[in-house]
Amino acid sequence: MKKSIAVLTAALLSVAMISGCGSEEESSSSSAASAEGSSSAASTAEELGPVMEDIKSTGTLVMLTNATFPPFEYTSGTEVAGVDVDIAGEIAKDLSEVLGVEVTLQVSDGDFDSIVPSLESGKGHVALAGMTVTEERQQQVDFSEPYISSSQYIIQPEGSNLQTMADLAGKRIGAQLGTTGDILISDEIASGSLAGTGATISQYKSALEAGMDLANGRLDAVVIDQYPAAAIASQMEGLKVSDASISDSESYAVAVAKGNEDLLEAINATIDRLNEEGKISEFMTNHSTTAAEEAPAGESDTAEEAPAGESAVEEAAA
16 A cells, blocks of 8 residues: 555656646746747847938938939929839838838939939938939949839930931030930040030030920930930920930939848839839829929020030939
């Protein structure tokens, strides 16, 4: 009997010890999981780059642009509208989910050639301005995935037939300061196919101002990206666009200050979503029509021309 009691007692003690060990293991596992979760949350917070941190703390996404580049950005009443503004609005919406706070879009309209310096100095979070990805710009800022392809076209009077770079020999050519059109023509006049032909370039703060001077007979041609060229020609009586491009294809992308990979990742996710949903094509259709109705026409008294024949190109910024 005593032996049976001893065996039973030993068995009970053994069960209790196993149970106790199990509880300790569960407790230890639970604590480890909790610690891991806390560590992961802390790590996520630490991984936010400086720009993402600022967007989260202010609840605002500041977009830098120059609202003279329809249909990508233009003035509608007192507001800046356009394809790029719609894309930035979608980025802000998606960032709200990523950051867990409501993010609203603020558009900052400035000079075309000041956008990249402003982005580098922290005056904005992103730049969307029909900005072409170039090697020079990649040295200053980082770019998202491309969202539009374009190339350079010639705006000209309806009675002209300017279709190639060679056709611009001896012509008075206008371009928006800092754009790829400006760089292209300036290089061709300096050391390319237009060198020594008498061709000159006049650089303007906006493509619209260049278009106005063209319409008023002060220029023979304006070289600008495909979609703004079509928008400007449709706004101003007596102008048309060349049938073909005079340059290689180029791509527009969103620019951010260097070292903000988390922001770029979020932007790329939005661009992928918009492409899958067909939204960017929808934005292009909507604003190509609206921009033509909104943009001003008439005589230009404010266009800032460079001296005839001068081709001093400032650092491209947009």
